[in-house]
Amino acid sequence: MRINQERLAATFITLCEIDSPSKKEGRVAEYLKSVFKEMDAEVTEDGSADETGSDCGNLLVRFSGSLDKEPVFLNCHMDTVLPADGVKVLRKGEVFTSAGDTVLGGDDKAGIAVLIEVMQTLQENNMPFGPVELVFTTCEEIGLLGVKAFDPNLLKSKIGFALDTTGVHKVIIGAPAANRIVAEINGVAAHAGLNPEEGINAIQLAAQAIAGLELGRLDSESTANIGLVEGGTATNIIPEKAVVKGEIRSHSEEKLAVYTEKTRAVFSKIISNWQDPAGKTKGRPSLDFLVIPDYPVMKLDSNSNVIRRAEQAAALINADLEFLVAGGGSDANIFNSYGLQCAILSTGMDKVHSTEETIRLSDMARTAELVMALLT
Template identity: 45%
Template sequence: MIKKSWINRPGINRSRLTETFMRLVRIDSISKEEGAISDEIIKILKGLGAETTIDGTGDKIGGETGNIVAKLQGNLGVPAILLSAHMDTVEPGRGVRPVFKDGLFRSDGTTILGADDKSALAIILEVMNIIKERSLPCGPVELVITVCEEIGLLGAKNLDFSLLSAKFGYVLDSTETFGIVTRAPAVNRFEFKIHGKDAHAGASPEKGINAIQLAGKAISKIHTGRIDDETTCNIGMIKGGVATNIVPNFVTVKGEVRSHNEKKLDDLTSEIVSCFKDVIEEYKNESGEDALPALEVLIKNDFPLLKIPDDHMMISLACTAAENLGKKMLTKTTGGGSDANIFFKKGLITGVLGTGMSDVHTVRENILLDDMVDAADLLLEIIKLHSEAGAVG
């Protein structure tokens, strides 16, 4: 009965998908300024009969709105499945004027397009439309549309997980339409503040303690770039000094360590901290100084590890769905993070699916309608398989 009701289902409504995507990318939604896009998404979801809630994340992070949590009850008593995307975009993302030509979406070249991640929003909404208009058998679907993903996964980090019952699902926030990210690194961000002593660089440099020089000495002891096949390290920012004729009395150094191995992450982070501490102590020992130079250390875990077992049913469901569409699903390891990292830490197993977006975070960002259609077909097939398996089980 269930299988027959999905047979010969109509294809994705390409015109509606195009219109939805074009409408969404025209709405400004820079991180912390997602109020307008949130209103539009909620209006669409309510039209689909979804029960919608906005959590308190906006107040916590100083944004215009919080995460959207929407629930579509479906018509089968099977476990809920999670679908997620983020609504914020990066700069330059104001006044986007989308261009659609020869099946390709792009901006007019003065801004990003916003396919990251509004292509995912349009795809999810299209799939929900198909299910509703065809009254297809479907279990509960829980949608989480997050804010401020682009500035540190702030929406996911502050999400009220008590609003959800789903134990697995998919985040749409990658490139390849038939690839699923199942492994992503944990990240530690570090910040070192070195306090030296100012002095006139020409008249009395010996009276000063050059904070920048000390920072450079510490940095020279650190291995950066790709450390091994699981781990990377980067010094990303150095800020200090007032003028060329003043011995700098303060400098800030910021960077990060990423690894797919938590022990390596912790070990390398500790090694970097030791490099800075050793340089400061060495200077004090040689100079006889006591109070200066001084070091402040701040280490912050930016996001946790994503490491989904290869035999998890979430992966097999996506692989089978791809096979049914005549494609092969590839599991992927990435060097970046997403909301899925946060969900995974909370026990909500989510892989990251792609929408076809390309050259994201640049004014050359683009996406093919055909890729968005493929992503929507895949998502629809995943929901179909989940509904069938749950009903049989």
């Protein structure tokens, strides 16, 4: 059965033009509730908003289906990155972009539009399909907060797919774990012109520590980055505090722990080795080093049920799938940590997290055909 591409396009545009930055997904959630209730689906909103700070919870939409197939869950996130205020979708042929001053929002509204179109097509054509649960999460873009607050016991499915990566007919079967690090260096403030000898420059200490870090690609499985440095109040005041924020990722939990500890050690050494050159400083520097586990490793076996389900669906539509290992985290990492099997499917989105984001209608339609095959 062919996908109704123009309806898919209209749904996609509607979704993209509903602003939904992280923690403000409520309008998208209300739209989805309306759409799926019209299909007589079971729609539930969880209480995760209390934990995430979003204006809505995660949505769980359940269709019982009529085929005796293993239940499957399909996941998309409702939030987008910034800038996302007043998104206006432009269409040229089958290519969608924003007006250039915001993101498009195809990450992840392309996936949402695909799921809506698939369920509409199945129902209006009375096509039999297996049990399916749709999970729409909040706050994915700011630390996977929605899925972390989701109760996996609500799901009947043990296998699933997150529609949330670039390309077409790509399946992500592995992704790294990540730790976020926050190093807060405490120095001593002093007047930079009158009595600099009495101060301890926290920014200088931070710079020395950063210079001693190994950043970028650490090995074939691991990366590290410092992405934010904050400190100081005025040019004539020796800065009392500096905050350094970064991340470490690895496909090996063991390596992640090692590299995280090495990073801590570099900062600690700079602080412990500090000496007062003039003997006039009022105090010593100190360090507060915080490690925030962001998400765990995702690693699916090539013989797992979820991979076999994808291969069977691809065979039904004569599609060739490309199985890949990714460098970033997603809701799928958390679903897998819950003991579920969750692979990531591409939706066709391209140049995501930028104002140059784009997607082709035909690529969304191909994704929809694959998802339909997963259910039938």
